[in-house]
Amino acid sequence: AQKVTQAQTEISVVEKEDVTLDCVYETRDTTYYLFWYKQPPSGELVFLIRRNSFDEQNEISGRYSWNFQKSTSSFNFTITASQVVDSAVYFCALSEAQGAQKLVFGQGTRLTINP
């Protein structure tokens, strides 16, 4: 069975600090997808990134970066120079690469950026 663990329930930092959100996953599939979604206080779910299991290149998008390490089954998310607008709940998710591609979510990490 697939499983995603986000051990950090809540994180609180001061604006401009860097912060890393951890995600560890379990799967027996050889090919799979990993995702991060953001849920701001308004409640919608916003897609941030999708990563294929065969592509371990790290990705950077502005202040956001993602570190995928198959050896440790981790897909961590770093926000550099955090801003108040980054305050949200962040979810890591995993899906099979074939068929229904059902998403399995972690419990979420609530990130608060204080001014």
Added chain:
Amino acid sequence: DAGITQSPRHKVTETGTPVTLRCHQTENHRYMYWYRQDPGHGLRLIHYSYGVKDTDKGEVSDGYSVSRSKTEDFLLTLESATSSQTSVYFCAIRKTSTQETQYFGPGTRLLVL
């Protein structure tokens, strides 16, 4: 804008009452999903559909049924609502045009008294 709407957005109902939530998409995507979000659990899959009249169960399907008679609509029914079904319900579509990514509707907040 993912082209997904959910109705109603908020609903309060009583235990034992049937409830139907609607998910509507404007882009004719084949796969649609229903998830529920509860504190401490993230989101969990209830049911999904892979075409008109083609549906299957997810992780937490007990007490729920679904129907898809048209490509654009995916209905979730609670036959007899219970307090444990108080939750936020999200519909999602899978866009193959954007590397097989699921995009979510705005959610329906359901309170069962």
